[in-house]
Amino acid sequence: MRYDGRMIDTSRTRRAVTLDEATAILARTPATLDALLRGLPDGWIHAHEGGETWSPFDVIGHLIHGEQTDWVPRCRIILEHGEARAFDKFDRFAQFELAKGRTLDSLLDEFATLRRTSLRDLAALDLADADLERRGTHPVFGCVTLGQLLATWVAHDLDHVIQVARVMGRQYSDAVGPWRAYLRVISGEQG
Amino acid sequence: MRYDGRMIDTSRTRRAVTLDEATAILARTPATLDALLRGLPDGWIHAHEGGETWSPFDVIGHLIHGEQTDWVPRCRIILEHGEARAFDKFDRFAQFELAKGRTLDSLLDEFATLRRTSLRDLAALDLADADLERRGTHPVFGCVTLGQLLATWVAHDLDHVIQVARVMGRQYSDAVGPWRAYLRVISGEQG
Numbered sequence: 196m197r198y199d200g201r202m203i204d205t206s207r208t209r210r211a212v213t214l215d216e217a218t219a220i221l222a223r224t225p226a227t228l229d230a231l232l233r234g235l236p237d238g239w240i241h242a243h244e245g246g247e248t249w250s251p252f253d254v255i256g257h258l259i260h261g262e263q264t265d266w267v268p269r270c271r272i273i274l275e276h277g278e279a280r281a282f283d284k285f286d287r288f289a290q291f292e293l294a295k296g297r298t299l300d301s302l303l304d305e306f307a308t309l310r311r312t313s314l315r316d317l318a319a320l321d322l323a324d325a326d327l328e329r330r331g332t333h334p335v336f337g338c339v340t341l342g343q344l345l346a347t348w349v350a351h352d353l354d355h356v357i358q359v360a361r362v363m364g365r366q367y368s369d370a371v372g373p374w375r376a377y378l379r380v381i382s383g384e385q386g
Numbered sequence: 387m388r389y390d391g392r393m394i395d396t397s398r399t400r401r402a403v404t405l406d407e408a409t410a411i412l413a414r415t416p417a418t419l420d421a422l423l424r425g426l427p428d429g430w431i432h433a434h435e436g437g438e439t440w441s442p443f444d445v446i447g448h449l450i451h452g453e454q455t456d457w458v459p460r461c462r463i464i465l466e467h468g469e470a471r472a473f474d475k476f477d478r479f480a481q482f483e484l485a486k487g488r489t490l491d492s493l494l495d496e497f498a499t500l501r502r503t504s505l506r507d508l509a510a511l512d513l514a515d516a517d518l519e520r521r522g523t524h525p526v527f528g529c530v531t532l533g534q535l536l537a538t539w540v541a542h543d544l545d546h547v548i549q550v551a552r553v554m555g556r557q558y559s560d561a562v563g564p565w566r567a568y569l570r571v572i573s574g575e576q577g
Contacts, residue, residue: 208436210429210557219426220554226421231414231547238401239411245399336564343563350562353555354571356422357548363411364544366401370537373527378538380545 212346213324218314224352225307228255231359233303240299242366251359255302256290258355262309264289266348267316273331273341274320281332403537404515409505415543416498419446422550424494431490433557442550446493447481449546453500455480457539458507464522464532465511472523 243250327342364380375381434441518533555571566572
């Protein structure tokens with residue numbers, strides 16, 4: 196990749212999306228969050244970053260809603276309608292109703308089941324990597340490709356793994372004392 | 387907690403460290419990273435964020451080195467010497483030598499084994515929560531407590547879970563197309 200007139204080596208910093216690699220990561224998310232969260236005391240499950248920010252419990256509800264309404268349904272819209280029909284909008288707050296009165300364990304179980312179904316449905320579409328160029332219409336962005344949708348599904352998973360670990364780590368912002376200077380999760384630096 | 391003259395509710399944003407809660411999270415880290423990483427193609431394992439930044443493979447090596455030289459050894463120094471003996475400095479680059487020629491699977495296995503041993507050693511110290519006030523000397527920060535050390539061990543784990551997920555998510559910075567605006571892992575925003 197050329198940038199600022201110099202050649203930048205992106206062999207370890209950027210990847211093109213392929214069906215095999217994207218689904219390999221998508222398949223790992225439920226077990227990752229299960230390993231991190233199942234069985235923790237309620238104070239950790241319902242911890243958040245203040246104000247209207249989300250807890251680990253809220254995040255799992257949000258991921259469930261995504262499986263139900265967002266990812267595979269949008270793939271199907273691209274394959275069936277191309278650019279002619281825009282995606283339905285995604286409700287970023289549906290998890291609060293959906294998860295009311297539930298236990299974290301039952302949400303983790305449901306997310307794992309729904310993700311397995313999503314990946315089975317995706318496999319049944321029998322796509323080739325060439326299909327990743329197929330186009331659809333996002334209600335805000337306009338033209339997007341099936342490959343961009345798939346890459347976004349993966350990055351969205353990882354973003355929420357980050358969020359859960361960040362919410363948890365920041366609970367100890369005071370408890371770590373002077374070490375806060377070395378801990379990016381607490382200092383807020385990403386580098 | 388009082389801040390700027392107003393009472394701030396920190397019941398969901400801050401936690402005091404306890405032995406039970408800290409060890410509950412420490413026990414989960416090896417399985418979390420195992421679920422996220424084991425079996426992924428090499429391109430993902432050795433991905434990084436450019437320059438001298440670390441890959442998921444480097445991070446697991448770093449966590450191994452921490453188990454060997456940092457956490458429980460520092461607990462012991464506090465218990466045996468109090469503030470009289472400063473901790474040994476931690477080598478943040480030891481993983482490059484340690485992990486040379488290894489497979490990721492063998493590093494994940496070793497980290498899991500070492501962590502189990504660390505938690506068994508910690509349990510054998512038979513600490514009470516009151517011991518978390520005991521003091522030691524950090525070579526840079528000066529006086530620190532056992533509780534701060536334990537909280538830092540937990541936050542350090544979570545910081546590296548974040549790092550691994552961030553390195554992976556950013557591989558798709560270009561692949562996600564216009565969705566990059568919605569993905570904090572790519573836009574760089576933490577909120």
